[in-house]
Amino acid sequence: MHRELYTMHATNFFVPSFLMAIKDNTEESFRNMMSEPSPGVFTFEMLQPRFCELLLSEVENFEKWVRETKFRIMRPNTMNKYGAVLDDFGMETMLEKLMEDFIRPISRVFFSEVGGSTLDSHHGFIVEYGMDRDVDLGFHVDDSEVTLNVCLGKQFSGGELFFRGVRCDKHVNTETQPEEILDYSHVPGNAILHRGRHRHGARATTSGHRINLLLWCRSSVFRELKKYQKDFSSWCGECQREKKERQQQSVAAIKLELLKWEGEAAS
Incomplete structure (x- = not known):
């Protein structure tokens, strides 16, 4: 329906501060447009309201078609029962460009120790929360090296993300230290960027309807090297x-x- 979503139109998609930081491509330019409320968790304005509206409209049309045709679709992951995998309805090329041209430059600076400079594949999807959708999301880690999470809207209350420290497989269930605790409230158009191994969850969306775009960015090089590592103290x-x-x-x-x-x- 909205064809402009399927190819990357950076000036139509992103806010000027984000575009300027990517253009300059330095740690200083990234830090100027970001906040780091907890080590390794970055928040920033990213998407223009018009882009959020178009993407929400496209997802609604897709879901309507799914209901009418009774077509079975793959849900985003094992935890979310609502939402859709964006790669499955034609957005793979656009999301690949989003990862390569916009997320990888930032990850190269801030997440190099988990393959940030060698991100080479992605899983892009929409998740939906509300009283008639998924309500919350349990404590977990993502199947990614770097995760981009952007709130698209709509009107909602609750749904805060809570972060509890970065862990390797061996230590994923160890206790949280006080300095690792962070709670984050979503703002439509704003992004949060973090390591996939940063333990987190989502509190209940108490009213309204919250929809988020997620991009799990992965590095095959990092995953291969990790098989032979025993010390993960760099992250x-x-x-x-x-x-x-x-x-x-x-x-x-x-x-x-x-x-x-x-x-x-x-x-």
Whole structure:
């Protein structure tokens, strides 16, 4: 219905501050248009209201067609019962360009240790929340290296995201440290960008209808290398704590040995 959605029209899609930052393509330009409310979680204005309206309208038309034809479609993931995979109705090329030209430059700067500079595939989808839709979303990690989550609208209350620290497979169920706690309230047109391994969930949408665009960005290079790694302290919060603890114990043991040696030498 809205053909302009299927190819990348950057000036029609994005707000000027986002386009300017991408054009300059420096850490400074990215930081100027972003907030970082918690380490590794970035929020910024991204989509123009008109683009959000067109995409919502396109999704509604697609869902209407699905209902009328009783066509079976794949839902976004194992957790969301409502929504649609955008790649399945022709948006794959546009989303690929979104990842390559707009998300990968940012990820190269802020998420290099999880394959941010080698993102090479994506899974793009819409999720829907409301009283007659999915209400909330449990605590989980994404099947991505980097996740882009943009609120499209509509009118709603509740639905806050809660973040609880980045974890590798081994530590995914470990407890959260106080400094890792972040709650984020969605604003239509605004994006949140984070590592896929950043544990998070969504609180109940208490009224209205909330619809979000998600882009899971993946790196085949990072996934291959990860198979042979044992130390993830460059990005896993718990691995970092364990490493720090080992270093402190090692320093303490050396100090003890020195004191012992000095004592023996004195006697």
